[in-house]
Amino acid sequence: MASQRYLIIKTLFLISIAICKGMYSEIPGATMIDLKILFNAKYEQISRSVSARGIGSIIGGFIGGFFMDRFRDWSDLLLAVFLTLGGFVLLFLPFVHDLGFLWFVFFATGISSGVANIAINVGVLLMWEEKAAPPLHAIHMGFGVGAILAPLVANPFLAVPADDQMNGSSAGNTSFGNTTKHYLKESAVQYPFVIIAFLIIGSGIPFFVYQCLHIKERKAYSPINSEERRKPSLKEMINPATYADGSLFYGCVMFCLLFVYYFMTVGGEQMFGNFVRSFAVDNLHFSRNHASYLDTAFWACFTVGRFIGIVSSKFFSLRFLLITEVALNFISVTAMDISATKGPSYLWGFTIAQGLIAAPLYPIGMSFGNTLVKISGVCLTLIEVAGSLGDFTFIWLAGKYYDSYGPQAILYGYQASSILVLIVGICFLIVSCLRKDRFSRTEFSPCELPVSSEVNEIETSDSNKRK
Template sequence: MLQTLAYYLAFLIIGLASASFGPGLPEFARNTGAGLAALSSLFLFHRVGYIAGSLGGGRLLDRTRGNRLTGLGLGLIALGLVSVSRAASLPVLLASILVLGLAQGTAETGANTGVVRLHGDRAGPYMNGLHLSFGVGALLSPLIVSASRAGTGSFRAAYAGFAALAALAGLWILRLPDPPARSRSAGEAGRNPLSFWMIAGLFFFTVAGEAGFANWAFSYARKAGLASETVAGLLTSVYWTSLTLGRLIGISLVRKLGPLRLLTLIIPGALAGSAVFLAFPDAAWAVWTAAALLGFFQASAVPASFTLAGDLGILSGSTAGLFGAACSLGGMTLPWLIGRFFDATGGAVFPVLIAASQAAALACLAGIRMARRKAGAGRG
């Protein structure tokens, strides 16, 4: 149980760090003298570091102690947070963000793999709890950053607190024994490539839809004249609240249904939410409905997919790293595409690409089920 709690704490810290950048942008601008346009590179550097950490960390997980790697990743997160909060120039800030992303990708891959190795076929509820911890951190982070700024005039106290927590968590995980590795994973991934790539696609398109909606819902509501600035801000809060609630409920649902049945329920649900938005893009009620449905139904897709990969025997350190990289690529690609065409289309590209991402996720789920049927027929 202590190991599970340690992994949960790691994900809480990753959520705290990831959600701190947006509220910190004005202070980053003051500290570095850079404009907001230049600071947009911050998110790109973070994603690139995250992908590198996921891929590199995944390969190292198959060659070294997983808890050692996760603990060191958390220690590097602590250093990265301190460096980010004190960066006085844009190059130093971007380098610090790159290192922070690298550390987060490594720690996330280690925690994801650790939970599956620790709990085996019973990992489903624990995996949902792991990703719920990230959501709790992401919800708390802006509040803590705002409180730090209100109390001290700077976000540095918040970042120092996050860094101290990361360092302590890293030391804790370093002292814990490693869960047993499941050596069959890599071989099964090679024998069942369709399942592997379909699960990777499911990660990519699910996180693409999450990041696309969360990053652009505010701007769309304002551009379309559907909400005031204050109300548009609440739209994003509704999305994250629904996502957190969905992960909480998913803990019991995945225990009752199993990961594949749960995915069969929630992936069409997310598509339905995006379809309502696509059908009525100029209606305020449709945007709010999409925020609630997308958040709720997307919530358990990533943890359930990790659990399914473990059940299918295709989750090794390397494959977990590749899945993490797929998540990061999705989270980087769709928001960029929306931004690329947002002004030119008057925002109309937003509901189209959100719906397309969820339709693609459903196609990947169909591919997983097809691979399962083929595997069953082959054994028969």
């Protein structure tokens, strides 16, 4: 009972980190217009700085994947240190005076986010083992909860233009140069970032304690009972065949499909989530408060969609869920691309629908992929790198083309993402039909290295007895 209580409490702390990560990931979307005001910049310049978190997440993903496979006993310390460093860097945002330093802030906190993402997922898999599905879904729901809270935290500190209270017709048209724009309330956009920074630092503190408890627990074991697993070599870790029943070709194909799937899924989701508020203000002339509510509604429905994914996975097969979700995503985005600009009610309807539909794409890809290849720390690193590159690429290009071609560019980018996600989903199904899932291909579940060593020792001992 005590052990179960320990796992539950630690999982709750991991969920709190996921909530903070969701707030950090989505706060740029809620504050994009005010960041333009603060830095007197264009969307492309701000989005280029925000996209730096994608580059940082790639580096963080490599750091997290390597350390979680090679130094797993120090995972709590790794998580706590990087959360603390990321939080302290985010505290510097109120003192940033140029876009270059803003780029560095998002880059550094992106590294922290990448490490945290790997450590959280691997930590849950290690703690709960075959019972890891519900905690993993709860972790992903925590991200959605943080995304809901981000606009609510930011909204009291955002600027209110004088004409926004009248009709909102020019609320999104931030002026530059010598043009003067009047505000009923000046922007204090720095403070939401400071609040989130303190929450991130606080969420890492319990894991310093957990690391100390882990060290104390290890010292209590005798050397005979605490034999460490053989650590895999770097060559074994990076070889796709290691995770694909020894087939290099099959492993490479699956790694490529996973990369494209998460590149497009995360990229499209983050682009829409970060720009939907700006799109509503600039294209359909929402007031800024109204646009913030729209942003919150998207992430609220996103969280509900994650919960629906938990329930539906109990009653439907992974194949059915995968093809249904990628197809619905394509249909929803296509309909939104055609009709979202017709009026506020259309945008509201499609935003709510897209939040519900896009939410399960991330966990269903991981669950289905795990039936085809063995998902480990390195595979999670691949997923993290793909998602981070998608985040970086889509947000940067969205800002660039937003300024050049207008808000409609966001919908075109999301449309391209949904098409490729649908194609990769179909490829997943074809592969699964050609090869049975990995649990059906083998008589026994995959064994860890130390188990194999113990089996060899037992066989040798029996042989000696017979002699």
